[in-house]
Amino acid sequence: xMFASLLTNSKKAVTTIAVLLFVxxxxxxxxxxxxxxxxAPQMLFNNMLRIxxxxxxxxxLMTGCTVLYxxxxxxxxxxxxxxxxxxxxxIFFILCGIFLxxxxxxxxxxxxxxxIMSIPQYILAGSDRKNLKSSEAALKYFLMGSFSxxxxxxxxxxxxxxxxxxxxxxxxxxxxSDTLNPLGLAGIMFIMVALGFKVxxxxxxxxxxxxxxxxxxxFTAYMATVVKxxxxxxxxxxxxxxxxxxxxxxxxxxxIITAATLLVGNxxxxxxxxxxxxxxxxxxxxxxxxxxxxxxxxxxxxxxxxIYAVAYxxxxxxxxxxxVKLKDYTYDGFNGLAKKDPLLAFVMTIFLFSLAGIPxxxxxxxxxxxxxxxxxQGNLMWLVIFALLMAAISVYxxxxxxxxxxxxxxNPELHEPVSTYDKVVLILTxxxxxxxxxxxxxxxxxx
Amino acid sequence: xxxxxxxxxxxxxxxxxFAAKGDTAKTIALISTxxxxxxxxYVSASNFSAPLTYSHKWIPMLGTQFSLLADGMSSMLCLLTxxxxxxxxxxxxxxxxxxxxxxxxxxxxxxxxxxxxxxxxDAFVFYIxxxxxxxxxxxxxxxWGGEKRIPVTFKFFVYTFAGSLMLLAAxxxxxxxxxxxxxxxxxxxxxxxxxLSPDKQQWLFWMVFIAFAIKMPIFPFHTWQPDTYEQxxxxxxxxxxxxxxxxxxxxxxxxxxxxxxAGVAYWSNTVIVLSVIGIVYASCLAIVxxxxxxxxxxxxxxxxxxxxxxxxxNNGVGMHGIMVQMFNHGINITGxxxxxxxxxxxxxxxxxxxxGGMASSAPRMxxxxxxxxxxxxxxxxxxxxxxxxxxxxxxxGGTESNAITLMxxxxxxxxxxxxxxxxxxxxxxxxxxxxxxxxxxxxxNEWLGLAIIITLILFLGVYPKPLLxxxxxxxxxxxx
Numbered sequence: 001x002m003f004a005s006l007l008t009n010s011k012k013a014v015t016t017i018a019v020l021l022f023v024x025x026x027x028x029x030x031x032x033x034x035x036x037x038x039x040a041p042q043m044l045f046n047n048m049l050r051i052x053x054x055x056x057x058x059x060x061l062m063t064g065c066t067v068l069y070x071x072x073x074x075x076x077x078x079x080x081x082x083x084x085x086x087x088x089x090x091i092f093f094i095l096c097g098i099f100l101x102x103x104x105x106x107x108x109x110x111x112x113x114x115x116i117m118s119i120p121q122y123i124l125a126g127s128d129r130k131n132l133k134s135s136e137a138a139l140k141y142f143l144m145g146s147f148s149x150x151x152x153x154x155x156x157x158x159x160x161x162x163x164x165x166x167x168x169x170x171x172x173x174x175x176x177s178d179t180l181n182p183l184g185l186a187g188i189m190f191i192m193v194a195l196g197f198k199v200x201x202x203x204x205x206x207x208x209x210x211x212x213x214x215x216x217x218x219f220t221a222y223m224a225t226v227v228k229x230x231x232x233x234x235x236x237x238x239x240x241x242x243x244x245x246x247x248x249x250x251x252x253x254x255x256i257i258t259a260a261t262l263l264v265g266n267x268x269x270x271x272x273x274x275x276x277x278x279x280x281x282x283x284x285x286x287x288x289x290x291x292x293x294x295x296x297x298x299x300x301x302x303x304x305x306x307i308y309a310v311a312y313x314x315x316x317x318x319x320x321x322x323x324v325k326l327k328d329y330t331y332d333g334f335n336g337l338a339k340k341d342p343l344l345a346f347v348m349t350i351f352l353f354s355l356a357g358i359p360x361x362x363x364x365x366x367x368x369x370x371x372x373x374x375x376x377q378g379n380l381m382w383l384v385i386f387a388l389l390m391a392a393i394s395v396y397x398x399x400x401x402x403x404x405x406x407x408x409x410x411n412p413e414l415h416e417p418v419s420t421y422d423k424v425v426l427i428l429t430x431x432x433x434x435x436x437x438x439x440x441x442x443x444x445x446x447x
Numbered sequence: 448x449x450x451x452x453x454x455x456x457x458x459x460x461x462x463x464x465f466a467a468k469g470d471t472a473k474t475i476a477l478i479s480t481x482x483x484x485x486x487x488x489y490v491s492a493s494n495f496s497a498p499l500t501y502s503h504k505w506i507p508m509l510g511t512q513f514s515l516l517a518d519g520m521s522s523m524l525c526l527l528t529x530x531x532x533x534x535x536x537x538x539x540x541x542x543x544x545x546x547x548x549x550x551x552x553x554x555x556x557x558x559x560x561x562x563x564x565x566x567x568x569d570a571f572v573f574y575i576x577x578x579x580x581x582x583x584x585x586x587x588x589x590x591w592g593g594e595k596r597i598p599v600t601f602k603f604f605v606y607t608f609a610g611s612l613m614l615l616a617a618x619x620x621x622x623x624x625x626x627x628x629x630x631x632x633x634x635x636x637x638x639x640x641x642x643l644s645p646d647k648q649q650w651l652f653w654m655v656f657i658a659f660a661i662k663m664p665i666f667p668f669h670t671w672q673p674d675t676y677e678q679x680x681x682x683x684x685x686x687x688x689x690x691x692x693x694x695x696x697x698x699x700x701x702x703x704x705x706x707x708x709a710g711v712a713y714w715s716n717t718v719i720v721l722s723v724i725g726i727v728y729a730s731c732l733a734i735v736x737x738x739x740x741x742x743x744x745x746x747x748x749x750x751x752x753x754x755x756x757x758x759x760x761n762n763g764v765g766m767h768g769i770m771v772q773m774f775n776h777g778i779n780i781t782g783x784x785x786x787x788x789x790x791x792x793x794x795x796x797x798x799x800x801x802x803g804g805m806a807s808s809a810p811r812m813x814x815x816x817x818x819x820x821x822x823x824x825x826x827x828x829x830x831x832x833x834x835x836x837x838x839x840x841x842x843x844g845g846t847e848s849n850a851i852t853l854m855x856x857x858x859x860x861x862x863x864x865x866x867x868x869x870x871x872x873x874x875x876x877x878x879x880x881x882x883x884x885x886x887x888x889x890x891x892n893e894w895l896g897l898a899i900i901i902t903l904i905l906f907l908g909v910y911p912k913p914l915l916x917x918x919x920x921x922x923x924x925x926x927x
């Protein structure tokens with residue numbers, strides 16, 4: 001991909017090559033999935049990576065989401081600036097980082113994965129060089145990101161001191177409740193904070209709105225979805241595999257973080273005037289729900305993170321792809337969209353339904369799975385009730401967009417009329433959202 | 448398969464109607480509702496031999512099946528839905544609606560949702576339909592309602608959505624208590640719920656009940672209701688007040704009483720007292736209203752309050768009375784709203800201080816109005832009397848220690864009901880008003896719609912046996 005821009009100058013050709021390569025990657029993933037036996041994970045590079053069926057399936061789904069992203073956003077990515085080839089190359093790097101995050105077996109690989117995933121994002125955030133906000137986003141993201149990386153490294157070091165290993169499975173047997181020393185405990189907390197930063201959990205979320213707002217919209221769509229899902233997967237893997245026996249020590253702290261994330265995300269989203277910023281805060285709110293999966297140490301949590309990752313990514317990518325077509329990102333910019341372009345308004349409604357968790361859309365099933373995981377856990381019922389109240393609040397800001405589109409008069413300006421190609425892809429995305437909501441088992445079949 | 452058709456016919460025709468325009472949409476909707484009505488009548492009739500069931504595997508890993516059951520109560524409510532929707536379509540046939548395609552489409556979709564709620568025999572399926580029935584109504588009210596429609600409908604939506612989410616959490620909790628894997632079938636959920644310790648049932652009770660109480664609505668969860676009824680276009684008000692509030696009561700009978708018996712026993716006194724407060728409070732408010740729609744809205748709170756109080760009195764006759772009254776209330780209030788919309792169409796106002804003399808300018812309409820009002824205050828030989836008599840009988844025979852006191856206070860509701868209803872008739876149908884335009888009497892389709900309603904009122908008032916027979920089995924099963 002990196003060399004694609006050397007071969008051709010046409011933006012269209014680069015975009016097409018990128019889509020084809022994503023599809024090829026998806027093919028390779030599926031092939032691997034078929035050939036890897038379910039109960040015999042492959043160990044690579046001196047047990048640095050552990051490729052099991054589950055992580056392969058996650059990779060496949062995330063690649064699938066990326067294909068969808070490329071199909072929906074390809075044209076918009078090309079509009080950001082002159083270096084289309086680089087943009088796609090950077091997205092490939094991000095994907096590479098996510099693959100490491102889903103397969104890591106040592107903390108070093110976790111660190112590498114996080115870095116490979118983050119650094120291209122810093123560049124993408126600042127890719128619109130003429131825009132001051134974009135540069136601000138890049139700088140902010142970079143500074144805060146490096147800071148959290150430092151904390152992650154610190155945590156890894158402390159854990160090494162406590163468990164004398166980087167291997168996440170060896171660490172599990174080394175860290176017992178009865179032998180746990182402050183060193184190990186501090187390590188866990190540091191890692192929790194660092195990963196919490198990457199998934200924008202409160203109170204480590206403050207970078208999110210500015211960065212998401214400043215970054216060119218097509219890249220925000222990617223950062224808020226697939227990247228976040230990848231970070232969550234890493235989070236889940238570490239806490240379910242390594243720290244699962246110590247859950248008494250960290251559950252309460254993580255529960256409070258979760259509650260804070262839900263509160264901050266939902267309440268602040270209510271007061272936003274720009275839909276893009278609202279989606280940024282809503283992504284914090286949704287992160288709160290995904291943290292539910294990390295909280296619950298059981299098998300349903302794994303299913304939950306998969307369903308949530310897919311449902312949330314697809315709906316958010318869809319919502320962003322509608323957003324980029326509009327000139328005005330405020331709520332008023334959506335006024336009267338239903339009259340101007342009924343199809344666009346309809347698919348947006350379905351995406352927002354999914355984000356709000358209305359039944360028969362993917363978002364409902366996603367929320368259902370993670371809630372079930374926590375209810376199964378038993379002692380966190382207060383958090384479940386709190387989260388549901390927050391979900392009711394979320395209806396407020398999602399439906400504001402729907403109200404603007406359907407019930408308010410206005411004449412929204414589009415960048416260009418929606419092409420047939422866009423329509424087809426949007427309808428497919430919409431069907432995918434409903435498919436997750438009606439038959440979630442399809443997305444768990446190869447786990 | 449017939450049961451699936453009950454949901455599919457309105458759903459498919461609803462989607463079709465979106466593509467159609469104006470009169471075509473109206474025709475499709477009318478034919479569809481007639482077909483659904485006929486089918487629900489068949490389902491009700493087949494109940495006398497054996498209830499219909501349907502089951503298909505859906506998401507096995509969640510333990511949910513797409514299973515439907517049409518016992519006496521379900522098929523009675525489906526029949527009510529069928530009749531009410533049909534009457535709405537008939538009475539609306541000569542009216543012009545902006546964007547008719549989407550309007551009728553959404554109405555049919557809400558009918559599909561309602562049918563699903565009444566038929567579901569699986570808690571997960573029930574929950575999904577419960578939410579889905581709400582969405583079309585949200586769009587209907589927000590797009591075609593009165594001036595303040597958008598904030599009012601939004602309040603209604605958020606209110607009910609928050610309640611539903613609590614219900615969801617409770618259902619997840621219950622399903623995890625079932626033996627083996629999670630299961631959502633009615634039998635497993637009720638068994639698991641009843642086996643829980645009393646203190647757990649007590650807090651689960653509120654998580655479940657709040658959702659239902661908001662829908663019914665029970666004092667103090669009723670604040671969304673008068674505004675929403677007032678702001679909605681009349682066909683939607685009918686769907687809301689005749690059918691959707693029944694969802695709440697139905698859910699109490701089907702999903703709450705059998706599932707959490709200890710929780711119900713512990714809280715029933717509280718709920719009865721709240722309901723009785725609601726009856727008196729709503730009746731008093733109804734007396735001072737000048738807007739016909741608001742008056743009927745408050746009267747509906749009073750009627751639902753009585754039914755809810757009896758539901759928690761745990762008495763066989765009372766339970767039977769609820770079933771009968773659910774049907775009757777649905778029929779009567781549909782008639783009331785139809786009259787109100789006709790008044791509004793002709794004279795352009797619902798303000799009773801500006802109305803009067805309907806009897807001289809539109810005598811047939813006035814007669815229909817009087818008959819429906821009398822049924823609504825439960826005069827003997829109307830259907831309302833049968834239901835109300837059984838309800839009071841049930842409330843008095845309940846297990847509460849102060850049953851008599853409660854009954855007397857609830858009885859105030861009837862007296863007050865007569866006050867505001869007769870007052871409304873007097874102000875609108877009789878009396879003289881200067882400057883009141885002479886308007887046309889009933890058109891054919893309006894006449895037909897009201898004729899169906901009045902026939903049912905009189906028939907069930909004189910001979911309620913079919914309705915009683917249909918629901919007796921379920922009633923005795925719930926009350927034990």
